[in-house]
Amino acid sequence: MLLDTASLYFRAYFGVPDSVRAPDGTPVNAVRGLLDFIARLVQDHRPDDLVACMDADWRPHWRVELIPTYKAHRVAVETPAGAPDEEETPDTLSPQVPIIEDVLDALGITRIGVPPYEADDVIGTLAGRAAGPVDIVTGDRDLYQLVDDARGVRVLYPLKGVGSLQVTDEAWLRERYGVDGAGYVDLALLRGDPSDGLPGVPGIGEKTAAKLLGTFGDLAGIMAAVDDPASRLTPSQRKRLDEARDYVAVAPKVVRVAGDVPVPEVGLALPREPRDPAALEALASRWGLGGALQRLLVTLQARGC
Numbered sequence: 001m002l003l004d005t006a007s008l009y010f011r012a013y014f015g016v017p018d019s020v021r022a023p024d025g026t027p028v029n030a031v032r033g034l035l036d037f038i039a040r041l042v043q044d045h046r047p048d049d050l051v052a053c054m055d056a057d058w059r060p061h062w063r064v065e066l067i068p069t070y071k072a073h074r075v076a077v078e079t080p081a082g083a084p085d086e087e088e089t090p091d092t093l094s095p096q097v098p099i100i101e102d103v104l105d106a107l108g109i110t111r112i113g114v115p116p117y118e119a120d121d122v123i124g125t126l127a128g129r130a131a132g133p134v135d136i137v138t139g140d141r142d143l144y145q146l147v148d149d150a151r152g153v154r155v156l157y158p159l160k161g162v163g164s165l166q167v168t169d170e171a172w173l174r175e176r177y178g179v180d181g182a183g184y185v186d187l188a189l190l191r192g193d194p195s196d197g198l199p200g201v202p203g204i205g206e207k208t209a210a211k212l213l214g215t216f217g218d219l220a221g222i223m224a225a226v227d228d229p230a231s232r233l234t235p236s237q238r239k240r241l242d243e244a245r246d247y248v249a250v251a252p253k254v255v256r257v258a259g260d261v262p263v264p265e266v267g268l269a270l271p272r273e274p275r276d277p278a279a280l281e282a283l284a285s286r287w288g289l290g291g292a293l294q295r296l297l298v299t300l301q302a303r304g305c
Contacts, residue, residue, distance in 0.1 A: 001047035001270075002123045004138035005111075006055050009034045009100060011139055011158060013093045022287040027092040031099050032292035037162045038109070039296040042270065044163075045135060045156075046303065049268035052104050053122040054113030057084040061116060066250040069197040084116075103283050103293070107300075108275030110268050117261050124257035126268075127153050137162065142188065142196070145257060147173055147181035178210035186219040189251040198255065201244040203236065212237070223248060272300050 012033025020029040042050070059071045075085045104111045112122050124146055127134045133152030136143055143155055147170055155168040166172075170180045179187050190209035192200020204212070215232060216222045225231035226241045233241070241248070274280045274297070284293050 001041065001045060001050045001135045001137060002126055003038070003041075003050065003052045004119050004123060004136070004140055004143065005034075005052045005100075006058070006119060007139040008037050008137065008158075008162075009097070010093070011161075012037060013090065013096070015161060018092060024286075026095065026287070028096060028099065028287050028289065030093055030096040031103065031287065032289060034100060035103070035289065035292040035296045039292075039299045040162050041137060041156075042296075042303065043299050047135065047270060050109060050270040051122075051126060051268055052109055052111045053119040053126070054101075054111060055119045056113035057116040058087050058118060059085050060118060063254045067198065067247070067254050069199060070254060072197050074197075099283070099287055103280070103287075103289070106274060106276045106280035106283055107296070108271035108273075110266055112263060112266070114261050114263060117258060121258035121261045122263060124259045125261040125263050128259045129263075137165075142193075142255070143257065144168055144173060144177075145181055145184040145188070145255075147184070153181075177206070178214055183213055183218065185252060185256050186213055186222075189248070189255045190219070190222075198251070199247065201240055201247070203240045208237070219248065219252065270300065270303070272303055 009030045013030035016029035016033035149170045157166040191206045
């Protein structure tokens, strides 16, 4: 099980009341919400291995060089080249992220982030390495591109918390979008995604992109059709795609999840007991993690019983 950790703690932050606070008044709603999410996921799906994948760089410079608008609207503070920009996040969420990291480390839940890559890239690399089935838990549709029935890779997309998950496999993708996992990259870059600052091809929405892919197979086939006067493109489609050549040439590298991240060789097994009980006890006391942490510990200990 691979967790898109930021996606989940953002959901926890907005799903758990801000009134959930530590003894010193610090909000810990994202921390406690994430712990409850993990407990529910482990209880319901019983993974052998679990990795909390992190954004070491949420807006990698190598992606921005190709498409400067990539996540630009989410930048709070620009930093010198080579250092991650600061992402605009709610004032009471940012201080909770180090607490989340400390708690995961004390629990012994493997946490991996690799500069200059996003969590998506870590997930893509680990999913590609996995010998057995993989469940990816994320609220980010970009990861639909990793769905692969032959390898048992699916996406669990939270609809309401993590108790109600949309199980995304290739049958679901074909019914919803008309593409399989591999085809989702081409669909996404043609359609664009305002939330990620990806412009897409003007005038080519999701339905048109799906129809073009159904007709011409993939992005390469579509662009070959632009140069073929006999192809079944409408004049407006041909014009829009022709004008978007520069974008289409670089977008695949931006949209496609990297599969070659230098992920360290570490144990991925989900622990049954905390790695550092003393540190965990201190964190629980300082931040008032109470029932959420206890529920996760009980769930971890019950695995295999």
